[in-house]
Amino acid sequence: MSTLPLFPLNTVLFPEGLLPLRIFETRYLDMVRRCLRDDGRFVVVAIDAQQDAADQPAETDPAVGFHEVGTEAAIVDWDQRPDGLLGILVKGEGRRMIRNARRADDGLWLGDVEPLQEYPEVSLPVDYASLADLLERLLDQLGTPWSHLERRFDDSTWVAARLTELLPIDLPIKQQLLEADDPIERLERLRAAMLAASKS
Secondary structure (H helix, E strand, O other), rough: OOOEEEEEOOOOOOOOOEEEEOOOOOOHHHHHHHHHHHHHHHEEEEOOOOOHHHHHHOOOOOOEOOOOOEEEEEEEEEEOOOOOOHHHHHHHEEEEEEEEEOOOOOOOOEEEEEEEOOOOOOOOOHHHHHHHHHHHHHHHHHHHOHOOOOOOEEEEEHHHHHHHHOOOHHHHHHHHHHHHHOHHHHHEEEEEEHHHHHHH
């Protein structure tokens, strides 16, 4: 188990996924500088708006809760944006269980994290070929940085993760899919969520 900074966001990141971020708060600018200097990592974790303040540790700001499962991220690129903010691109490295979340003196969240075991690679069943086709079209449209991803459209885990990151589905569903271990279960739940969204 190791201690890493936590970055609560209104999104999820899966292993091997890419996430561009704009950094402007002092605590996160300091965190990024340390990560760049020391080749450090932090954990992207989804904000849980439904979490009751009573479930949070005493040090937690009651206005902000976050889930117990996130993804360790490494900074793979950075730039100074035209608006003066720092832009970074991170890549997911592995899912992590977060324990003992607490706030440091500078306001940065820290957590003791341990790796979650990943499911063995599973070939994409023919029944889900349409999801791989959809993902290919999305990646072609998005361009950089997603155009640099190694594409594995025959890998159930990879297809489910990339679609979950990219599609405009509700954050609680994205978090459930992150926490699910079986890639075929992820695909089925993702397809169900897409069908429900199309009917609403």
